[in-house]
Amino acid sequence: MLRMLVRRLALGAITVFLVSLIIFAGVEILPGDACTAFLEREAQGQLLENCRQELGLKRPASERYLEWAAGALTGDLGVSANGQKPISELVGYRLRNTLLLASCSMLVGVPLALLLGVVAALWRDRLADLAISTIAIGAMTIPEFVSATILILIFSVWLGWIPGIVLTSADAPVAEFFPEILLPMMVLTFVMTAHILRTVRSSVIEAMASDYAQMATLKGVPYWRIVFRHVLPNALLPAINVVALTIAWLLGGVVVIETVFNYPGLGRMMIDSISDRDLPVTQAIALIIASVYVGVNLAADLLTMIANPRLRTMHMRKG
Amino acid sequence: MKDTMTVDPLIRVRDLSIGFTGRSGITLPVLRNIDVAVRPGESLGLVGESGSGKSTLALAMMGYLKHGLRVIGGEARYAGLDMFALTRRELEGIRGGRLALIPQNSGQSLTPTLRIGAQLSEALRLHSKLPEGEHAVRVVELLEQVRLPDPSAIAGRYPHELSGGQQQRAAIAMALAGEPEALLLDEPTTGLDVTTQAHVLELLRDLAAETGMAMVYVSHDLGAIARVCDRVVVMYAGEAVLEGTTREVLRNPRHPYARGLLASIPKLADARLPLALDGRPPAPGQAGAGCAFVQRCAIAGEGCRTARPELATLPSGARVRCHHADRVGSLPARAPAETGRRVIAESDAILSLGDLSISYARPGILDQLFGRRPTATPTVDGITIALAKGETLGLVGESGSGKSTILKAVAGLLPPAGGRIELAGDGALPPLVDDRRPDQLRRVQLIFQNPDESLNPRQTIAEILAQPLRLYFGLSGEALRQRTEALLESVRLGAHYMDRLPSQLSGGEKQRVAVARAFAAEPDLVLCDEVTSALDVSVQAAVLDLLDQLRRSRNTAYVFVSHDLAVVRALSDRVAVLYQGRLCEIGPAAAVYAAPSHPYTEVLLGAVLEPDPDTAPRLTAADIPERSPPARGCPFQRRCPRKLGPQCDTDMPPWRRGKGGHSIRCHIPHEQL
Structure with missing residues (x-):
């Protein structure tokens, strides 16, 4: 191990x-x-x-x-061509803002996706499943800027509850991003939930049809106990990797969303640095995003290994 | 039969029909008008081939239907309770408690993320009155009861950490946790090694005798049924076609299908090829108005096509669904004549293996850097065999004996660690397939166990067969088409199969295509890797017959690998017995299957279950799974029932040579074996 x-x-x-x-x-x-x-x-x-x-x-x-x-x-990413400021300083707040947006979306999106995926699987081909699956496909096919624009129309223009654009400066305290952050968060949650729940749904369906689920039924195990004890621990293993990919996507800076909402995150900084032709900054952000991808996927693999007794014991025996 | 006729039945299935809705919206039956009763303490066998509905019937006894199936008519009662009318909660109380199931494939039926102990104590929590604190002790007791070594360690393991036999025992222990009155066993020993299967069956017999449980034993294997059951129901195309005591069904089957099924089983004591049962059962809904078996029946008359026979009771008490039950006795039970085994001189060898060894241990990066060889004991070692032109050599042994590994090495799919593979006229073959010349490749062909995996599902049969013809003979156009047609003819499939896809063929037909593909290359040597193991027994007989015919007409040599000793006996001229990748015994088939034998051959032969109520297996060695061969001494040292002493642990035994090229590798002198 x-x-x-x-x-x-x-x-x-x-x-x-x-x-x-x-x-x-x-x-x-x-x-x-x-x-x-x-x-x-x-x-x-x-x-x-x-x-x-x-x-x-x-x-x-x-x-x-x-x-x-x-x-x-050592955390020193050089200086920017534009104004020759240390890049680490420039990136620091942007990274924090991206992390803030990503973790808010994840906190809502991951549990929601798991719940909806399981519900869709257990009530397969029934009304709940049809509704969830249709909306999920919609969420995956409608471009993010379209759903973002629709949300702005509803919540900012019609209802006037939340500002449609983030005007907070990059280095403002976290609290000042609320409630503006809610709209980008909703769009991201919408998209990521769709991706994760589809994987969860199909792997729960597969596990419910497995020999061990049938065996548990014929052993007299109550339905919900089969779901929680026999099926979910197995069915959620493949979800770990999809969740990881989604997290990496979120942390890599969601360029379109940040641009639409003028959110001061890593993605927008990347776009800005490209249009400013500030190569040192572009280079630094690319490296950060790559490291995040590798790191998150590594964490997912390790988590899968810990959660799956088949992998866990195999590696224990060998190593 | 036990004297239980007067007692009320525990399980009562009455006129039960189950079906599903087909694409056209019509209901297609998979079970038709089944009537079965099981009394307390009785053991009933349900036997039939795949698709006969035997498992569906067993699960229906638990009130369970697979996805898409529904009850069309009739009922299934357990202890008077209508299983299809109970609520989910009521069913939960019965299933796994009073009525328990032992599943077919325990490896997949045990939840992979739960330890064995947790799965057993779950059954205890649901179905026993024991307080929670005593569960751990009871779990160990249960595992002990199914004769698992080191039960407390097993309780702490995950399912994948157990061998197939251990998983099956754990599943039995789980079924026993609720102290059931009746056990349903769904092919509980299919997929296990012969010795393991025999041990598990003996365990089940003992448990039934100890606890007085009733058993419903579902199997395609009449040998297992013969050992365990008092009464047998033979199923065909969703119907019960014959029911009677085990002895009567096996000795004097009064239904043409049951008779054909028995005749198609290869038997140890009989070197002849089994008799094939032509055709295949009708698909659900295709049975028509008459008897379901009419298409394959040799004694069918006009009436059989129009009127479905009723289940009639014979004077003996057996019940049979046949219009001509009185004429069944006239059907042949065995192949007409001895096919004859040839003794072939080793001088005209087509293939010779010289001291072949194969190791699965791959050198690590450091070893590669320094050019070191892996030091692990090779998986297969010291294989020296010569195979004559037109000869069939059977390779037998349990799983892990290295028989398939040897085939792969000969085919060039695995690099040998040492030794030679020589093909007559070609000298030593390059170890890997990529280095062999097309002509060398053409001469050696391989047929795999599972045609579903070895045939490309997206290619038509014509495309599959055209590949070797183009590659080796450069055929094209009309010549290619004619040759393909001739090949299909030679495996008894018509030209109309050319445009079909593998998925449109039955298992037996697919395997025929695989055979045709191998013979398209006009090989000198065909390697058969468990080619009939995935097939039903009546289909297996037909494929064996086909292989035998092709060999006769083309003088092709076979290396025939199988775990089934009777199948090997039916086809082989010579037989080699392998244990842990080492040869134990080799010689003419008749000599290997008779005394004297290597102790391991004796163990293997003793574990074979024959479809005969009067035979019992002789279990002389424990069925401990071994992970790797011992570094020194006799490979069989750890399990040998006739172990002499320390010399078996330290010295490789000598070859003891008998008559006609029969050799046994053992420290015990030839005359005492």
């Missing part, structure tokens, strides 16, 4: 390392560099020279990569 853990951690670290290489190489391969990109037409003469000096672009690429990577390990 421990050996397995170490191996998975090492693999995760290697993945992040490779991703960082690709990101760095990608930026290097682009014609020009961070300064020409940022300065655009003014990229000439002294201005360009100064910029390159300050960003340290004169040294060889390998040296700059090592410095960047070493810095990233």
